[in-house]
Amino acid sequence: MTQKGSMKPVKKKKTEEPELEPLCCCEYIDRNGEKNHVATCLCDCQDLDEGCDRWITCKSLQPETCERIMDTISDRLRIPWLRGAKKVNISIIPPLVLLPVFLHVASWHFLLGVVVLTSLPVLALWYYYLTHRRKEQTLFFLSLGLFSLGYMYYVFLQEVVPKGRVGPVQLAVLTCGLFLILLALHRAKKNPGYLSNPASGDRSLSSSQLECLSRKGQEKTKGFPGADMSGSLNNRTTKDDPKGSSKMPAGSPTKAKEDWCAKCQLVRPARAWHCRICGICVRRMDHHCVWINSCVGESNHQAFILALLIFLLTSVYGITLTLDTICRDRSVFTALFYCPGVYANYSSALSFTCVWYSVIITAGMAYIFLIQLINISYNVTEREVQQALRQKTGRRLLCGLIVDTGQYNRGFLRNWHQFSTLGTRAFHHPAEDIV
Numbered sequence: 365m366t367q368k369g370s371m372k373p374v375k376k377k378k379t380e381e382p383e384l385e386p387l388c389c390c391e392y393i394d395r396n397g398e399k400n401h402v403a404t405c406l407c408d409c410q411d412l413d414e415g416c417d418r419w420i421t422c423k424s425l426q427p428e429t430c431e432r433i434m435d436t437i438s439d440r441l442r443i444p445w446l447r448g449a450k451k452v453n454i455s456i457i458p459p460l461v462l463l464p465v466f467l468h469v470a471s472w473h474f475l476l477g478v479v480v481l482t483s484l485p486v487l488a489l490w491y492y493y494l495t496h497r498r499k500e501q502t503l504f505f506l507s508l509g510l511f512s513l514g515y516m517y518y519v520f521l522q523e524v525v526p527k528g529r530v531g532p533v534q535l536a537v538l539t540c541g542l543f544l545i546l547l548a549l550h551r552a553k554k555n556p557g558y559l560s561n562p563a564s565g566d567r568s569l570s571s572s573q574l575e576c577l578s579r580k581g582q583e584k585t586k587g588f589p590g591a592d593m594s595g596s597l598n599n600r601t602t603k604d605d606p607k608g609s610s611k612m613p614a615g616s617p618t619k620a621k622e623d624w625c626a627k628c629q630l631v632r633p634a635r636a637w638h639c640r641i642c643g644i645c646v647r648r649m650d651h652h653c654v655w656i657n658s659c660v661g662e663s664n665h666q667a668f669i670l671a672l673l674i675f676l677l678t679s680v681y682g683i684t685l686t687l688d689t690i691c692r693d694r695s696v697f698t699a700l701f702y703c704p705g706v707y708a709n710y711s712s713a714l715s716f717t718c719v720w721y722s723v724i725i726t727a728g729m730a731y732i733f734l735i736q737l738i739n740i741s742y743n744v745t746e747r748e749v750q751q752a753l754r755q756k757t758g759r760r761l762l763c764g765l766i767v768d769t770g771q772y773n774r775g776f777l778r779n780w781h782q783f784s785t786l787g788t789r790a791f792h793h794p795a796e797d798i799v
Contacts, residue, residue, distance in 0.1 A: 387448035395439045402449050405440040412436065459508040463515060467721060471713040481720055485728075492654065499640045505654040510549075512725065516718055517542055520682060523715045529689040538685065541678030548671035549656060556661030557647035557787070559630055635772075637747055648786070650739075651746040663787045669740075672733040679726045686719050738765065743772040743779040 387393075390402040412433055418424070434454075442449035470480035488508070495502045520538070524530060624631055625638050628645045632638070637649040639659050648662035660668045684696050690712040691699035700723065707713045739746060744758075749767045752758030758767040773779065 389444040389446060390449055392442055392449040392451075395435070400440075402442055402444060405442075409433075409436055453503045455502045455504040456507040458504065459511050463508070463511060467515075467717055468714065471707075471710065471717040474707055477717055477720070481717070481724065484721070485724060496641075496654075501641055501657060502654065503657055506657045509655050512721075513542060513545065516682070516722055519714060519718050520686065523711045524686050524689050527689050529692075530685055534685060538678065538682055541674060541681065544674045545671060545678060548667055548674055551667035552660075552664045552671050553656050553658050554667075555663055556649075556659045556665075557663040558661075559625075559628065559632065559636060559645040559647055635745065635748070649745065649747055665786055666783070669733075669736055672729055672736070676726060676730055676733060679722055679729075683719055683722055683726070686715055690715050735765075740783045741776055741779055742766065742768045743774060743782065744769050 387399070392400055392402070394400045415429055415433055438454045439451070441452050441454055443452055466480050466484060470477040488505075491502075491504060495504070517538075525535060625645050627638060627643070630645065632645055633647065635648045636645055638645045639649060639652050641652050642659055646659045646661040648665075650660040650665055652659050653668065656668070658664070687694075687696050687699040687703075690706060691703040694703070700719070703716060705712075706716045735746070739749065744752075744767065748769055748771075749758065752767055752769045753760075758769045760767055774782070
């Protein structure tokens with residue numbers, strides 16, 4: 365008999381899990397957790413087959429069926445990549461296809477140009493309200509903006525530069541402006557000032573965590589009622605409404621104007637807000653910008669203004685060079701509205717159409733830039749402006765172009781000094797911490 369003390373515990377053998385085979389460049393794991401292949405993207409789609417059958421028989425499609433079809437398409441739209449095919453966001457594709465087609469069609473005739481260039485902003489606004497009504501993130505406008513920059517530069521190189529009116533120095537200046545725009549946009553897309561939960565002990569959020577939070581916020585916020593023009597200015601609950609964020613007691617030692625975010629589970633400082641599109645709280649949130657697919661907050665507001673300024677200067681310079689080439693011996697303003705014989709040549713017609721497209725985009729960005737300059741001068745954010753207009757608490761000037769809430773306004777120079785020091789932790793704003 366063996367002694368009790370000499371008995372050794374019997375170790376159980378762990379069941380070895382089968383190792384997953386590595387994916388080839390055309391394989392991927394679909395939303396159902398199954399291995400699939402890019403070549404079978406059109407196979408085994410019952411919802412699409414049902415939709416085609418109902419369309420052929422002139423029957424209406426259920427909204428749920430349309431959503432399932434779009435989910436299937438977005439899941440199967442992939443490109444071959446190392447260690448598995450990568451998913452492509454479907455909202456990126458329409459600008460890449462439609463913009464060159466529309467511009468080439470608009471260059472055929474003057475009337476076609478008027479129709480196309482008028483319909484493009486209407487279609488963009490329609491898509492804007494469609495996506496922001498559902499509080500969904502989209503890469504459509506970011507893709508449109510970046511592709512517009514690249515395509516306008518391509519047309520400039522192919523159609524304008526060969527005519528010999530643009531010198532190497534002018535081309536170098538325009539190219540430098542384009543690269544500066546991309547650098548400023550890259551900086552503006554960085555962390556706008558996301559607030560992390562202090563209980564987690566993390567000072568900052570990684571990019572993967574931000575993407576996860578964005579997806580969660582997108583899933584949780586579907587179905588919220590309408591959005592206004594800024595795309596991120598939501599109806600914030602007033603102090604008398606107990607259903608909103610629970611305020612800190614007035615007798616607290618810090619006397620800070622802070623509120624509780626039930627979704628992020630943290631106490632927000634003054635002027636911070638929860639973005640329903642990104643699904644996370646942002647410090648000193650101004651608005652959610654669809655052109656960069658991110659919020660504009662404390663950490664990237666300066667880069668956002670810089671990107672707008674560089675874009676306006678570069679765009680106006682490029683428009684001037686193009687009009688001086690295709691409409692010689694005329695001023696820029698005159699050539700924009702009267703350039704005889706421009707549609708006689710397809711090259712000049714395409715350049716002229718691209719000029720008008722650039723003018724429309726530049727005018728829209730100039731309006732945004734003007735509003736931003738006014739808000740900075742009065743030390744208000746776009747969200748605070750919309751909230752003051754809804755609650756009728758702000759002072760309106762120049763037919764509503766200027767809205768002064770009076771809450772954080774410390775004078776023109778101090779307001780701009782405060783804006784120039786955004787993102788520096790050492791800078792303290794005593795006027796903003798008073799309840």
